[in-house]
Amino acid sequence: MNRDDIRLIPIANGTVLDHLPAGSALKILEILDLEKPEEAVTVAINTESKRSGKKDLVFIEGKELSPEETDKIGLIAAGATVNLIENSKVKKKEEIVMPDHADGLIKCMNPKCISTVENLNSKFSISKKPLKAKCFYCEKQMSESEIFNAIR
Amino acid sequence: MESKLTDVVSISDFSRKDIEAVLKEAARMEKMPLSEKAKLLEGKVVASLFFEPSTRTRLSFETAIQTLGGRVIGFSNAKVSSTKKGETLSDTITMVAGYADLIVMRHSIEGAARRAAETSSKPVLNGGDGANQHPTQTLLDLYTIQKQFGKIDGLTIGMLGDLKYGRTVHSLLYALSKFKDVKVRLIAPESLKMPNQMVEETKSTIGIKETENVNEFLPELDVLYVTRIQKERFVDEFEYEQIKNVYILGKEILKSTKKGFRVMHPLPRINEIKTDLDSTDAALYFEQAKNGVPVRQALLNMLKDVKK
Numbered sequence: 050m051n052r053d054d055i056r057l058i059p060i061a062n063g064t065v066l067d068h069l070p071a072g073s074a075l076k077i078l079e080i081l082d083l084e085k086p087e088e089a090v091t092v093a094i095n096t097e098s099k100r101s102g103k104k105d106l107v108f109i110e111g112k113e114l115s116p117e118e119t120d121k122i123g124l125i126a127a128g129a130t131v132n133l134i135e136n137s138k139v140k141k142k143e144e145i146v147m148p149d150h151a152d153g154l155i156k157c158m159n160p161k162c163i164s165t166v167e168n169l170n171s172k173f174s175i176s177k178k179p180l181k182a183k184c185f186y187c188e189k190q191m192s193e194s195e196i197f198n199a200i201r
Numbered sequence: 202m203e204s205k206l207t208d209v210v211s212i213s214d215f216s217r218k219d220i221e222a223v224l225k226e227a228a229r230m231e232k233m234p235l236s237e238k239a240k241l242l243e244g245k246v247v248a249s250l251f252f253e254p255s256t257r258t259r260l261s262f263e264t265a266i267q268t269l270g271g272r273v274i275g276f277s278n279a280k281v282s283s284t285k286k287g288e289t290l291s292d293t294i295t296m297v298a299g300y301a302d303l304i305v306m307r308h309s310i311e312g313a314a315r316r317a318a319e320t321s322s323k324p325v326l327n328g329g330d331g332a333n334q335h336p337t338q339t340l341l342d343l344y345t346i347q348k349q350f351g352k353i354d355g356l357t358i359g360m361l362g363d364l365k366y367g368r369t370v371h372s373l374l375y376a377l378s379k380f381k382d383v384k385v386r387l388i389a390p391e392s393l394k395m396p397n398q399m400v401e402e403t404k405s406t407i408g409i410k411e412t413e414n415v416n417e418f419l420p421e422l423d424v425l426y427v428t429r430i431q432k433e434r435f436v437d438e439f440e441y442e443q444i445k446n447v448y449i450l451g452k453e454i455l456k457s458t459k460k461g462f463r464v465m466h467p468l469p470r471i472n473e474i475k476t477d478l479d480s481t482d483a484a485l486y487f488e489q490a491k492n493g494v495p496v497r498q499a500l501l502n503m504l505k506d507v508k509k
């Protein structure tokens with residue numbers, strides 16, 4: 050993590066999500082169920098980034114992402130980086146990639162789909178550029194904005 | 202089946218080779234003597250589960266099963282089934298898979314056949330799942346074209362009517378995109394046009410042109426596939442009345458069509474094809490409906506020994 054990117058790390062132990070698309074930070078908090086956090090959470094929205102113009106950042110004290118949470122974030126913020134912080138130092142840094150499947154990550158928005166009617170664990174295959182999620186059951190496709198809205 | 206398919210759920214699971222294998226097997230079924238055919242499903246029980254009624258599809262499937270010597274169990278109406286009592290589909294299917302060697306089903310819920318196939322230890326044949334898929338219809342459409350023209354590659358096929366909601370034309374378009382040099386002419390009113398996504402996804406292999414004018418492409422068509430325009434799709438009844446009368450075909454179209462031209466329709470029709478066309482050579486729709494039996498026989502025979 051460059052000094053340029055993050056002028057100070059406001060957490061001692063936890064996770065820093067960097068290079069999030071501008072405007073995605075609040076959705077990330079929703080996904081991580083951090084709208085009413087117990088520990089310190091710091092959010093930076095629309096900060097200058099050398100790499101991508103504007104970006105968001107999220108700093109979460111005392112949290113390590115689960116693989117499922119990482120995949121969910123991958124659906125709306127692939128290319129972002131996740132930094133694991135220990136004792137105010139970056140212990141591990143990884144790029145978040147788009148998952149190939151989104152099983153259980155989003156719900157099918159088709160009210161007539163068996164997965165909706167019977168409340169099944171959802172199954173989606175993901176195609177990239179443009180981002181689309183296709184329901185394994187009803188075969189309906191969800192667009193990027195629909196995925197963004199459906200993800201919880 | 203030569204392919205890896207263990208169920209018939211969606212035409213999207215079929216490669217060109219898979220489709221060709223089915224068409225070949227269907228042709229073999231038509232030629233096979235009845236007595237020989239009657240041994241193919243001997244001793245087998247086929248469940249016919251019509252959670253949603255569809256007399257045509259059910260009769261076609263059950264004819265196929267019985268002519269192959271199989272026995273049919275099941276129901277033709279969800280009211281008599283357990284699903285109304287709130288049992289999950291997977292529970293019903295698991296129970297039925299315990300009795301039957303093959304499962305044919307139709308359901309109003311989209312994705313029901315995929316769910317059943319994922320649950321069932323026995324092959325599942327989808328006879329329609331809501332607005333989603335009806336793969337045996339698509340296969341019998343392709344079989345009808347193949348049988349009539351001796352090929353599918355290189356043909357020009359018009360699709361007319363409700364292209365927005367019509368499940369049969371959506372599946373047919375995807376299936377045709379697996380063939381070579383097929384041209385498709387989409388003929389529909391603005392409000393019932395083929396969804397853009399489907400045109401985008403198939404236009405790399407199909408030459409597609411669109412129009413609202415029924416007559417525009419008539420001279421170049423080998424086949425015109427007609428679908429019903431359903432009143433309930435319209436908010437405005439006046440618009441429906443206007444459109445409905447524009448997209449009616451009668452014998453007079455044959456003045457501008459080429460030799461060998463044929464009209465297909467998944468049936469039942471309402472008034473979109475006038476009866477004066479029925480007695481002409483162009484009427485292929487009754488033949489098409491009949492082709493459902495050999496195609497379904499082919500699928501049953503190909504799947505009967507599949508181990509899942």
Ligand SMILES: [Zn+2]
Pocket residue numbers: 157158159162163164165184185186187188189312
């Ligand atoms: Zn679905």
